[in-house]
Amino acid sequence: MHIPEIIYSAAAGALAGIFFTWLVMRARRAVLADRLASATTEIETTRTERDALRGELSDHSARFARLESALEQEREKSKEMAAFAQAATQTLKDTFKGLSADTLAQSSEQFLHLAKSAFESFHVKASGDLAQRQKAVEEIVRPVKEALDKVNTQVAEVEKSRKQAYGSLTATVESLLRGQKELSTETGNLVSALRKPMVRGRWGEIQLRRVVEFAGMLPHCDFVEQSSVKTETGTLRPDMLVRLPGGKLVVVDSKAPLEAYLSAVSAEDEATRKKFMADHTRHLRTHIQQLSDKAYWEQFDQAPDFVVLFLPGEPFFSAALEQDEGLIEFAVARRIILASPTTLITLLQAVSYGWQQEQIAENARHIQELGADLYRRISKMADHFGTVGKSLDRAVKSYNDAVGSLEARVLPAARRFSELDTSIKNEIPKIEPVNVVSRDISAPELIEPPEEEEET
Structure with a gap:
């Protein structure tokens, strides 16, 4: 094997690895995006619960404020009553001070004693009523305080969960960004490599061989690569000939134009991307017409009246169909069958089944001869x-x-x-x-x- 072929084969293998890495990274990005959406939904639910708890806290706070105000009013009333009693005592003392000490001493002392007893009893009663009212207020406030403590605990737990969720979300986003960056790098490398015609052609041949091997059509029995036939206009060289039972042949060509599609993938704005996608569809139509003009079915006696055009990736096929819904009809009218890896695998498996039936028929003929x-x-x-x-x-x-x-x-x-x-x-x-x-x-x-x- 020559050195350039070794280099091209190595480059094609590396490109195939980059392409599959790109597929894996894209799947990983989809998983991370789902996790991000799930985390965002959970955060929104947590926020809703937090807002509801804050509403309850606001209601309890308002009720607690009203009770505090009522308690403060009761305290002011008690202070006013104590001040009134003290003022009345001082007034009585001032009134009886002018009277004769000898005449009114005993009476005033008795009166003062009675007044003092009365005011002390009134003060004790007032203090008792104040204590009872304060106790009643505390009984009313206690559930509110417990509810507020519970709300504060729940708010703290919600805040803790929010921080954890945001931490996990941050890690997920960072991982997603790293994966996106790696995917962009690998995609750039793949696009740059596939822009070279020789590398792109070798990669298409490798993809074609992988599809054929996956379908069970091994080279030594069912297909031949790089066969050529000389015509008046030159040498025609299809990428693969699939041998059918009965000596028939199916011609497969994998030289699909991908330059415009690669430019569309690396485009930075939507308008440029749409332009390159339209160019990709137009180039594919031109290649279909050129392949039809070669008329492989006239060069191979045993070939059917059609040629299979292999596109080495599903996106190349689907992108062209999105731009031109009549592309398949256009190709069929020119005896060209468009095939992605999935459809070509299905076609080759049908051919493999035909070979199995041919082998069964051959064994039956041998059995008949042996029996005779x-x-x-x-x-x-x-x-x-x-x-x-x-x-x-x-x-x-x-x-x-x-x-x-x-x-x-x-x-x-x-x-x-x-x-x-x-x-x-x-x-x-x-x-x-x-x-x-x-x-x-x-x-x-x-x-x-x-x-x-x-x-x-």
Whole structure:
């Protein structure tokens, strides 16, 4: 193998690896996007719950404020009553101070004592009422305080969950950005490499071989790569010939134009991308027309009246169809069948199934030939058995004739000899004739085998 071919093969292998890495990264980006959407939904739910808790907290806070205000009013009333009692006591003292100490001393002391007792009783009662009211207020406020504590705890948990969610979301976004950056780098490398015609052609051939191997059409039995045929206009060289049962051929061409599509993928704005996509469809139409003009079906006697144009990736096919819905009809009218990896695998698997049926039919023909040969051999063997049976019958007849001749002609003289010679003690045993005959072959196919199947 020459050095340039080694370089091209290595570059094509690297490009294939980059392309599959790009597919993996795109799938990973889709997974990360789903996780981001899920995390965003969870954050929105948490925010809704937090807003609801804040509403409840606001209601409880307003109620607590109202209770605090009522308690403060009760405290002010108690202070006013205590001030009033103190002022009344001072007024009484000032009033009786002017009277005669001797005359009114005892009365004033008694009055003051009674007044003091009365005011102390009033103060105790007022203090008791204030304590009771304060206790009642505390009883009312306690559930509110507990609810507020619960709300504060829930808010803290929500805040903690929010921080964790945002942390996880941040990590996910960072991972997504890293994956996007790596994907962009790999895509750029792939696009740059595929812009070279030789590398792009070699990559298309590798993709074609992978599809054929996946479909079970191995090179040594079902297809031939880079066959060529000379015509009046020059040498035609299809990328692959798929051999069909019965000696038929299907021509496959993988030289699809991809330059415009690669430019569309790397475009930075939508308008430029649409322009290059339109160019991709137009270039593909031109290539279809050029491939139809080559008329491969006229150069190969066993080829059907169509040629398969292989596009080495599903996006190349789908992008062209999005721009031109009548592309398939345009190609079929010119005897060109557009095939992506998926459709070509299906086509080749159908061809592989045809080869399997051809092999089954070939095995059936061999079995038929072996059966006919076995039948002829069995018929011949039956003839030999018939000959052996007839020979056995003749041997039995000869044996019986010999026994009859022995008994009629030899044994009587031998017995008379033993009668004359008394020293002979042993008697001649009696020999019985054989009455068993061989069995005839009765199977008709063994007696009269068909003439067309007799061994020559």
